[in-house]
Amino acid sequence: MTISTTTSPAPVLLSADGIGKTYVGEKGAQVEAIGDVSFTVAEGEFVAIVGPSGCGKTTLLRTIAGLLKPSRGEIRFDDKAVRRVPDGFGIVFQEYNRSLFPWLTVRKNVEFGLKDLPRQLRTERAAEALARVHLAGVEDQYPWQLSGGMQQRVAIARALATHPRVLLMDEPFASVDAQTRINLELMTAEISAELGLTTLLITHDIDEAIFLADRVFVLSARPSHVLMEVAVDLPRPRDELATKADPRFLDYRRTVYDAIVHPTTDTTPIATTIPRAEVLT
Amino acid sequence: MKAPTFRSVTHRSVGWIFVLVLMGLWEIAGRRDASGLFPPLSEVLTETLEVLRSDALTNDILPSVARALAGFVLGSAAGIALGVVLGWWRALEPWTTAPLEFLRAVPVPALVPLAVALYGSTDPMKVGIIALGAFWPVLLNTVDGIRRVDPGYIESARVYTSGSSFSILRRVVLPAATPQITTGLRIGLAISLILMVVSEMFGASSGLGYLVLQSQRLYAMTSMYAGVVILALVGLLLTALFSAVEKRAMSWFDGMKGRTS
Numbered sequence: 335m336t337i338s339t340t341t342s343p344a345p346v347l348l349s350a351d352g353i354g355k356t357y358v359g360e361k362g363a364q365v366e367a368i369g370d371v372s373f374t375v376a377e378g379e380f381v382a383i384v385g386p387s388g389c390g391k392t393t394l395l396r397t398i399a400g401l402l403k404p405s406r407g408e409i410r411f412d413d414k415a416v417r418r419v420p421d422g423f424g425i426v427f428q429e430y431n432r433s434l435f436p437w438l439t440v441r442k443n444v445e446f447g448l449k450d451l452p453r454q455l456r457t458e459r460a461a462e463a464l465a466r467v468h469l470a471g472v473e474d475q476y477p478w479q480l481s482g483g484m485q486q487r488v489a490i491a492r493a494l495a496t497h498p499r500v501l502l503m504d505e506p507f508a509s510v511d512a513q514t515r516i517n518l519e520l521m522t523a524e525i526s527a528e529l530g531l532t533t534l535l536i537t538h539d540i541d542e543a544i545f546l547a548d549r550v551f552v553l554s555a556r557p558s559h560v561l562m563e564v565a566v567d568l569p570r571p572r573d574e575l576a577t578k579a580d581p582r583f584l585d586y587r588r589t590v591y592d593a594i595v596h597p598t599t600d601t602t603p604i605a606t607t608i609p610r611a612e613v614l615t
Numbered sequence: 616m617k618a619p620t621f622r623s624v625t626h627r628s629v630g631w632i633f634v635l636v637l638m639g640l641w642e643i644a645g646r647r648d649a650s651g652l653f654p655p656l657s658e659v660l661t662e663t664l665e666v667l668r669s670d671a672l673t674n675d676i677l678p679s680v681a682r683a684l685a686g687f688v689l690g691s692a693a694g695i696a697l698g699v700v701l702g703w704w705r706a707l708e709p710w711t712t713a714p715l716e717f718l719r720a721v722p723v724p725a726l727v728p729l730a731v732a733l734y735g736s737t738d739p740m741k742v743g744i745i746a747l748g749a750f751w752p753v754l755l756n757t758v759d760g761i762r763r764v765d766p767g768y769i770e771s772a773r774v775y776t777s778g779s780s781f782s783i784l785r786r787v788v789l790p791a792a793t794p795q796i797t798t799g800l801r802i803g804l805a806i807s808l809i810l811m812v813v814s815e816m817f818g819a820s821s822g823l824g825y826l827v828l829q830s831q832r833l834y835a836m837t838s839m840y841a842g843v844v845i846l847a848l849v850g851l852l853l854t855a856l857f858s859a860v861e862k863r864a865m866s867w868f869d870g871m872k873g874r875t876s
């Protein structure tokens with residue numbers, strides 16, 4: 335197998351090493367959500383983790399974020415083991431209506447993580463973050479007065495306002511309509527590129543993963559392990575029509591799709607880097 | 616911000632018309648009654664105004680209301696404080712469930728004779744009884760409200776508050792639980808008013824409850840009814856005040872409910 339030349343030379347900022355999570359229910363019933371997952375995210379890199387519904391994606395995100403203790407393995411951020419939510423993490427959750435605070439206005443939600451800053455700076459940061467997500471004029475409304483897509487923009491702005499080093503997103507666009515979803519994807523790509531933000535996107539949508547990421551990790555069904563690692567060599571800025579019509583895009587897509595639909599019977603987690611040449615043949 | 620629709624206007628006026636009809640019936644029935652047990656409304660209202668203009672206002676009515684408010688505030692504060700502790704620190708749950716189940720089953724009015732025997736018909740006794748009555752619904756609703764806060768809010772809070780348990784409690788859990796705490800306060804206020812009256816019916820020599828009881832003993836039926844009317848007015852006034860505060864504090868909750876239902 336050819337050695338990949340697409341691996342980013344930037345230092346690793348975030349890594350998962352042999353992560354496993356088994357939930358133990360009240361009556362001792364066990365659910366093994368994550369089998370064995372390892373991956374790395376380099377500084378400034380956009381990584382997507384794609385996996386079928388119910389495979390433990392949210393569990394994985396909560397583990398990475400330090401919100402949930404893994405049963406096995408370790409998460410490292412900036413060369414330190416993660417035991418609680420590290421400073422420098424901005425997180426966008428799957429369900430915006432359970433993550434934005436309904437008693438706070440949009441502005442107050444966005445300023446929520448800036449408690450320790452002086453008022454003037456808080457206002458500036460919030461305005462800057464809201465501009466990045468193209469939201470203006472709704473600062474004094476409540477989140478529940480906005481559409482789903484706008485609410486998820488507020489959630490992204492809340493994360494950006496803290497000037498995070500890593501942006502973690504759990505299926506952020508799963509519950510909005512198709513057109514809104516495309517707009518939000520383009521916006522995310524733009525923000526991530528402009529800020530050079532290290533981004534980890536968790537999704538069940540293969541197209542979304544390939545469209546946005548530099549590298550994609552493909553997860554199996556529960557208990558999940560990494561089926562495949564794909565380095566996505568598509569030019570940036572990516573374009574909704576041109577990128578998705580690029581033959582390489584279609585090849586990546588077929589590769590990932592095959593991996594999920596026909597996983598090899600051998601369940602040992604092998605992280606395969608598919609070099610561009612191999613995908614094209 | 617909605618303009619009142621024709622429907623909502625008629626809806627409300629139907630209620631008021633019904634009240635007027637009932638008042639009319641009272642007046643007619645009162646005039647026909649010969650026993651003196653049921654005076655007509657006009658006499659009751661005249662008597663009510665007289666009582667309100669007399670020194671009963673400063674000797675009986677206002678002190679009663681002050682005791683009710685003091686008891687309500689003290690009991691609610693204790694209920695919220697203990698409720699937050701029990702609701703947030705779940706480790707305490709196994710220790711506290713059984714004692715709380717037992718204690719809340721004791722009806723507070725039944726304790727009034729005992730309290731009078733122990734402490735006499737004093738202000739602290741009355742305020743204490745009222746506080747105890749308000750305490751329970753506030754405590755139970757606070758515990759429940761805090762335990763039911765959506766874990767999603769708490770996870771967001773853990774991300775954006777550097778994980779300090781106290782600031783999560785203050786900035787997220789308490790506001791999220793406010794609707795249910797308010798429900799507890801509303802019940803607590805109603806119970807405070809009941810206990811205000813009950814606590815003045817044993818060995819007391821002043822107060823609204825005493826006024827009603829004393830009129831009944833003296834067979835002064837019109838004054839007795841006037842006392843009841845004043846009690847109703849006090850209740851209406853305090854409830855309206857509470858609603859006004861509630862409406863401001865909870866506009867987000869009503870708005871959200873209005874949108875999702």
Ligand SMILES: Nc1ncnc2c1ncn2[C@@H]1O[C@H](COP(=O)(O)OP(=O)(O)OP(=O)(O)O)[C@@H](O)[C@H]1O
Nearest residue numbers: 357365367386387388389390391392393394538556
């Ligand atoms: N707190 C929990 N206790 C017990 N089991 C859980 C818990 N949370 C999740 N699970 C189980 O773990 C498995 C993975 O759940 P998870 O929510 O991580 O999957 P997901 O990939 O995010 O799903 P979705 O595609 O629906 O978002 C599921 O079988 C779920 O029922």
Ligand SMILES: [Mg+2]
Nearest residue numbers: 391392428505
């Ligand atoms: Mg999920």
